[in-house]
Amino acid sequence: xxxxxxxxAKEFLESYNPGDYPSIALTADLVVFAVSAGTLxxxxxRRGGHPFKGGLALPGGFVGPKxxxxxxxxxxxxxxxxLDLGSLPVHIxxxxxxxxxxxxPRMRVVSVAHLALLAxxxxxxxxxxxxxxxxxxxxxxxxxxxxxxxxxxxxxxILEDGLxxxxxxxxxxxxxxxxxxxxxxxxxxxxVYDAVWDTTLPAGNFTRxxxxxxxxTGRKARAATGGAPAALFTAADRHIHPPLANPHLAx
Numbered sequence: 001x002x003x004x005x006x007x008x009a010k011e012f013l014e015s016y017n018p019g020d021y022p023s024i025a026l027t028a029d030l031v032v033f034a035v036s037a038g039t040l041x042x043x044x045x046r047r048g049g050h051p052f053k054g055g056l057a058l059p060g061g062f063v064g065p066k067x068x069x070x071x072x073x074x075x076x077x078x079x080x081x082x083l084d085l086g087s088l089p090v091h092i093x094x095x096x097x098x099x100x101x102x103x104x105p106r107m108r109v110v111s112v113a114h115l116a117l118l119a120x121x122x123x124x125x126x127x128x129x130x131x132x133x134x135x136x137x138x139x140x141x142x143x144x145x146x147x148x149x150x151x152x153x154x155x156x157x158i159l160e161d162g163l164x165x166x167x168x169x170x171x172x173x174x175x176x177x178x179x180x181x182x183x184x185x186x187x188x189x190x191x192v193y194d195a196v197w198d199t200t201l202p203a204g205n206f207t208r209x210x211x212x213x214x215x216x217t218g219r220k221a222r223a224a225t226g227g228a229p230a231a232l233f234t235a236a237d238r239h240i241h242p243p244l245a246n247p248h249l250a251x
Contacts, residue, residue: 001097025104026051027111029060029155030074031095031162032083034118035179036125039141042159043128045080048097052152056145058159059083060111061132064094069112070094071178077116079132084161088126089119091178095162103154113158115165117178122188123218124128172243174235175214185230186210186220199247213240 034042044056059080063072070092074085077094085092095113096123118126130137142163149156169175176192177184195200215236220229 008037011243022108025107025109026063026069027060027104027109028063028076028078029058029111029113029158030073030116031058031113031159032077032081032116032118033142033166033179034120034125034139034196035122035141035160035192036120037123038145038195039132040163040198041125041139042142042145042162043077043081043083043184044145045130045134047152048135055152056140056150056155057152058155059112059134059137060113060156062201063112070114073112073114073200076132080130080134081137082131083117083118083126084131088159089181091119091175095158095165098154098158100154111158113162117166117175119180120180122182140222157197160249164194167205167246170196170244173238173248177235183217183219183234184231185232186214187230189214189233193244197246197248209240209244 030043034041035044043059045059047053047055047057059077061076061080062074063069067075073092075242076082076086089147093115095115098113103111112143120126125139128137128139142159145151146156146160146163151159167177170193176189176196177191180188186207187203190201190203193201193206213236214233217232217234220233221232222229
């Protein structure tokens with residue numbers, strides 16, 4: 001038996017020096033989507049300090065020593081924007097991990113990004129206000145931000161990936177309903193598809209394809225002035241088959 005074989009785990013850990021290895025920091029960033037007035041919006045902050053001072057960025061920050069990445073994401077979102085995922089109707093899932101060595105000019109930083117979908121009635125966005133180290137916080141139209149190509153760090157790539165995840169899953173699941181109240185009209189659901197896919201879907205064709213995957217609640221939405229009450233649905237099936245076709249991908 002060699003001396004290394006006889007070394008106990010306790011002795012090994014006592015002699016272990018983390019400084020022998022390069023330091024890598026861990027952050028958590030969030031892509032938070034909500035739909036209003038037929039537009040897909042994302043929550044962004046205006047950075048109050050360097051690097052990228054004054055630039056737009058996704059909310060997020062460093063993961064604390066006793067936090068998971070998801071816990072840090074929720075804490076940073078509340079601190080920077082006032083959005084409390086614990087009190088809002090939200091679906092959150094891990095999006096991807098970003099490890100490019102030069103993604104942050106300060107040091108080697110790995111980010112675990114999360115996708116959050118906030119439910120709204122399609123007319124009013126959740127209130128948002130800057131806090132912590134953010135100079136400002138606001139909702140911004142997603143497709144406008146993507147065309148402007150102006151976000152700090154690699155956050156444009158993270159935003160693109162978040163949109164791609166949502167847009168892709170909407171083809172074969174009812175995840176779009178996560179951006180709506182528990183009960184919604186077909187028009188509200190189609191508006192979400194239009195907002196995310198940046199298109200205008202034919203109403204009749206959309207209704208025919210979606211009806212088998214929705215459950216009629218037997219209730220009606222309050223009618224707009226001069227209009228008939230619309231049926232209210234819930235998402236009954238998590239998968240859509242055959243999938244809906246995103247017009248932008250079908251070209």
